[in-house]
Amino acid sequence: MLEPWIFIALLLGAGMLLPGVAIAANWLLGPKKPNAIKESTYECGIETVGETYVQLKGSYYIYALIFVVFDIEAVFLFPWAVAYNELQLYMVLEGVLFIAILAAGLFYAWRKGVLEWV
Amino acid sequence: MTLYQIAFLVAAFLTLIAALMTVSSPSMVHSALWLILTLGGIAVLFLLLNAGFLAVVQVAVYIDAIAIMIIIVVMLTQGAVRQQLRQVSRTWWGAAVAAILLFVSLLVIFVQSPQLASTAPTLVPSQETILKDLGQSLVDVNRYILPFEIASVLLLAALIGSIIVAWPIRRPGQEEGER
Amino acid sequence: MTEFLQDPFTWIGELLKTWLTGLGLASDFVTFLLQLLGALVLATVMLLLTFLLIWAERKIVARIQDRLGPNRVGPFGVFQTVADLLKLVTKELITPTGADLIPYNLAPLLAVMSVVGLWAVIPLAPTLLGAKINVGVLYIISIGAIGTLGIMLAGMSSNNKYALLGAFRTVALMISYAVPMVLALLVPVLLAGSMDMSTIVNAQSPLPFLLLAPVAALVFFISSLGEVGRAPFDLLEAESEIVAGFHIEYSGLKFGMFFVAEFLHAFTISALTATLFLGGWQGPWAAQYPFLGLIYFLIKTSIVYFVVIWIRGSFPRIRIDQMNSLNWKLITPVALLGLVATSVAEKLAVEFAWSRLLVHLAASALVVLVTLTALGIYARTTRKRSEQMPATGATSESLTSA
Numbered sequence: 001m002l003e004p005w006i007f008i009a010l011l012l013g014a015g016m017l018l019p020g021v022a023i024a025a026n027w028l029l030g031p032k033k034p035n036a037i038k039e040s041t042y043e044c045g046i047e048t049v050g051e052t053y054v055q056l057k058g059s060y061y062i063y064a065l066i067f068v069v070f071d072i073e074a075v076f077l078f079p080w081a082v083a084y085n086e087l088q089l090y091m092v093l094e095g096v097l098f099i100a101i102l103a104a105g106l107f108y109a110w111r112k113g114v115l116e117w118v
Numbered sequence: 119m120t121l122y123q124i125a126f127l128v129a130a131f132l133t134l135i136a137a138l139m140t141v142s143s144p145s146m147v148h149s150a151l152w153l154i155l156t157l158g159g160i161a162v163l164f165l166l167l168n169a170g171f172l173a174v175v176q177v178a179v180y181i182d183a184i185a186i187m188i189i190i191v192v193m194l195t196q197g198a199v200r201q202q203l204r205q206v207s208r209t210w211w212g213a214a215v216a217a218i219l220l221f222v223s224l225l226v227i228f229v230q231s232p233q234l235a236s237t238a239p240t241l242v243p244s245q246e247t248i249l250k251d252l253g254q255s256l257v258d259v260n261r262y263i264l265p266f267e268i269a270s271v272l273l274l275a276a277l278i279g280s281i282i283v284a285w286p287i288r289r290p291g292q293e294e295g296e297r
Numbered sequence: 298m299t300e301f302l303q304d305p306f307t308w309i310g311e312l313l314k315t316w317l318t319g320l321g322l323a324s325d326f327v328t329f330l331l332q333l334l335g336a337l338v339l340a341t342v343m344l345l346l347t348f349l350l351i352w353a354e355r356k357i358v359a360r361i362q363d364r365l366g367p368n369r370v371g372p373f374g375v376f377q378t379v380a381d382l383l384k385l386v387t388k389e390l391i392t393p394t395g396a397d398l399i400p401y402n403l404a405p406l407l408a409v410m411s412v413v414g415l416w417a418v419i420p421l422a423p424t425l426l427g428a429k430i431n432v433g434v435l436y437i438i439s440i441g442a443i444g445t446l447g448i449m450l451a452g453m454s455s456n457n458k459y460a461l462l463g464a465f466r467t468v469a470l471m472i473s474y475a476v477p478m479v480l481a482l483l484v485p486v487l488l489a490g491s492m493d494m495s496t497i498v499n500a501q502s503p504l505p506f507l508l509l510a511p512v513a514a515l516v517f518f519i520s521s522l523g524e525v526g527r528a529p530f531d532l533l534e535a536e537s538e539i540v541a542g543f544h545i546e547y548s549g550l551k552f553g554m555f556f557v558a559e560f561l562h563a564f565t566i567s568a569l570t571a572t573l574f575l576g577g578w579q580g581p582w583a584a585q586y587p588f589l590g591l592i593y594f595l596i597k598t599s600i601v602y603f604v605v606i607w608i609r610g611s612f613p614r615i616r617i618d619q620m621n622s623l624n625w626k627l628i629t630p631v632a633l634l635g636l637v638a639t640s641v642a643e644k645l646a647v648e649f650a651w652s653r654l655l656v657h658l659a660a661s662a663l664v665v666l667v668t669l670t671a672l673g674i675y676a677r678t679t680r681k682r683s684e685q686m687p688a689t690g691a692t693s694e695s696l697t698s699a
Binding site for chain 1: 337391402411413417418429475480554622625626648
């Protein structure tokens with residue numbers, strides 16, 4: 001039963017191993033001359049000004065939140081879609097009701113002006 | 119020791135270590151990263167119990183959505199990146215005693231129940247139609263239709279509530295884009 | 298010999314299995330070894346394919362822009378990418394001061410891993426499928442978003458303001474474009490009745506899902522382009538913008554790995570579109586001769602990849618706030634409408650025994666009509682509002698000058 005998942009685990013491992021090998025080859029073949037100026041942080045060619053910390057906008061949180069809500073909605077809808085062929089029409093309409101409630105949430109966010117990129 | 123038991127022990131051990139590092143890491147950003155590892159370990163445990171759907175849902179919802187939201191929230195907090203928190207409170211010995219007592223009592227209860235004490239895993243029965251059954255039960259009038267629709271209302275409430283909390287209400291007379 | 302011609306993949310598999318069992322190993326271990334071999338071969342082929350993809354893109358974009366593209370190194374410049382790779386390998390790996398070492402080094406590996414992992418569930422031929430799991434489509438969503446996590450790690454651990462800003466903008470856009478992608482992925486699952494990718498391909502034998510759900514196919518294609526960050530959505534890596542974004546502090550092959558991951562991701566979404574909406578390996582005689590199935594799959598994926606490159610060479614880059622409002626105000630509502638329309642139309646077609654194709658085409662036409670009407674109303678109100686603007690602008694100007 002776990003057989004296909006073992007292949008997935010092996011492929012993910014191979015997907016991490018092969019770039020690792022390539023980067024190791026780069027580490028072996030490249031020059032190694034560390035230098036304080038080379039390793040300083042890049043700020044368009046001038047010295048860094050201020051701390052390495054910037055204040056981020058609140059809209060990033062809103063997009064992440066809306067993605068969480070729609071992700072959970074999709075997780076509920078996937079079994080509904082898998083069982084689609086055995087459902088009757090009123091059951092399909094119940095799923096449409098589920099989608100409509102969340103679409104109302106998206107519409108609310110839109111009207112509140114939350115979806116603008118400030 | 120079957121291969122299955124070894125795999126379970128390794129996965130559980132890694133998950134516990136990651137969880138320990140989550141709560142005891144001095145930097146909040148590192149805690150968030152250890153949390154991602156913990157959630158991945160739980161997904162592997164779901165896989166070992168033959169619940170492929172739940173494992174993928176765990177990765178898709180927890181790691182891809184909620185962990186990213188946690189990292190964004192950590193970075194939004196003023197000065198969170200540079201804060202080094204105090205790791206132990208003054209009464210840590212009381213908490214340790216309570217935790218050990220809880221662990222021992224749970225162990226005693228579990229050993230007495232025959233289902234939980236067996237070392238053979240209780241796997242999710244691997245039917246071909248398990249996803250179809252789940253889908254049908256979610257919209258069946260006699261089964262879980264009410265929780266299904268209430269879940270969507272709950273998600274709507276979470277969305278609206280978070281927007282109200284996180285977004286300042288525009289006062290009348292204020293211009294567009296000004297906050 | 299005829300068996301080899303009939304079904305080369307199973308023949309090679311059986312040959313290896315009998316050879317390994319003949320060496321005296323247990324049967325489970327033989328399966329494990331074969332899976333390990335398959336995984337290594339798949340990952341290597343994918344990474345080596347990137348050479349060809351980058352060369353093809355450079356040539357085609359050059360021709361669209363009326364120039365030649367690389368043509369010096371090797372016949373038609375095929376080895377240009379190899380030369381670039383050799384140059385990157387000999388660069389110094391500079392680690393910025395104050396960088397968090399483990400996430401910093403893990404991020405390129407995660408980015409490549411998430412793209413290579415997608416190929417485990419794509420059926421390349423009737424008998425050539427990496428992992429036949431019953432939650433294939435949801436697996437695609439979850440592994441695809443691990444790449445987003447890799448980008449976040451890269452930005453956070455680089456100890457650089459611009460890397461952090463670039464990473465946050467990239468991640469915000471990627472998760473925004475993931476919403477319509479997930480909604481559009483529900484439609485093939487609905488039509489096929491299973492999340493298993495091989496079942497979805499098998500269900501497309503008379504009609505590919507592109508004809509049954511063109512709205513969902515278009516939404517999936519566009520939102521995948523936005524998620525990968527390809528033109529016209531490639532604002533986040535344009536040199537004139539956020540100074541190369543989240544991979545500023547990466548040098549040598551670490552940067553090369555991000556680059557490889559992006560090109561491979563573009564090819565992977567072409568493969569996903571071909572599998573979910575164009576029928577994958579379906580084609581005449583593909584069921585009896587699986588090798589033909591592989592050929593059909595590669596042809597369909599290449600056609601979609603050509604369209605991706607064509608779009609890159611033809612459209613100007615759009616601004617980030619335009620990208621954002623395009624996603625939330627146009628593509629997500631259209632995805633929701635398309636999902637509702639397809640689910641209701643399919644049930645109606647089955648209940649009343651109408652022709653499936655016609656009902657679905659009618660539903661898609663309805664969705665397109667509603668969208669165009671809404672866009673027309675929006676355009677008219679915006680035009681009316683902007684026509685009233687110069688009057689107020691002149692008034693305020695005269696007030697301030699007076």
